[in-house]
Amino acid sequence: MHRISKYTKFIPYLYFLSVIVYWFTYLNQxxxxxxxxxxxxxxxxxxQLVKPNKKLNFSLGIxxxxxxxxxxxxxxxxxxxILQWPESSKQLLFYGGLLVxxxxxxxxxxLRNSIKKVF
Structure with missing residues (x-):
C-alpha cells in the first residue's frame, strides 16, 4: 500500500498527458x-514528472x-x-462533460499536492 501511495502524486500529470496525447492523435489525422x-x-x-517544481505545480493547478x-x-x-446555445455547442457540452x-x-x-508540499 505504501508503494501505491508513493506514486499517487503523479496521477493528475499522467491524466493530463493522456488527454493531450489523445487530442493530438485525433487532430493529427x-x-x-x-x-x-x-x-x-x-x-x-x-x-513535473521528470523534475518536480513547486511553483510550476501551483501554477498548473490554478x-x-x-x-x-x-x-x-x-x-x-x-x-x-440562462443562455441559448446552438445545437452543435450542446452536443460538445454533452460529450465533453466527463472530461470537464x-x-x-x-x-x-x-493544487492539493502543492499545498501539502508533496514535491
Missing part, C-alpha cells in the same frame, strides 16, 4: 502538421482550476437556460 502545437501543452506536465471552472459555468448556464469533471478533479488534486 485530420489537421496534419498543425496538430503538433498541441504537444507543447504537455511539456509542463512532463517536466490555471486548470480556472479553465475547468469556466467550462463548468457554461454547463450551469445551459442547465438553467475529470479536469476539475485533477486540477484540484494538483
Amino acid at each position: 485530420s489537421k496534419g502538421i498543425s496538430a503538433y502545437l498541441i504537444l507543447l501543452a504537455g511539456i509542463p506536465f512532463l517536466w 490555471v486548470f482550476v480556472c479553465l475547468s471552472s469556466y467550462v463548468i459555468l457554461a454547463y450551469l448556464f445551459d442547465l438553467l437556460h 469533471i475529470g479536469n476539475f478533479v485533477m486540477s484540484l488534486w494538483i
Whole structure:
C-alpha cells in the first residue's frame, strides 16, 4: 500500500498527458502538421514528472482550476437556460462533460499536492 501511495502524486500529470496525447492523435489525422502545437501543452506536465517544481505545480493547478471552472459555468448556464446555445455547442457540452469533471478533479488534486508540499 505504501508503494501505491508513493506514486499517487503523479496521477493528475499522467491524466493530463493522456488527454493531450489523445487530442493530438485525433487532430493529427485530420489537421496534419498543425496538430503538433498541441504537444507543447504537455511539456509542463512532463517536466513535473521528470523534475518536480513547486511553483510550476501551483501554477498548473490554478490555471486548470480556472479553465475547468469556466467550462463548468457554461454547463450551469445551459442547465438553467440562462443562455441559448446552438445545437452543435450542446452536443460538445454533452460529450465533453466527463472530461470537464475529470479536469476539475485533477486540477484540484494538483493544487492539493502543492499545498501539502508533496514535491
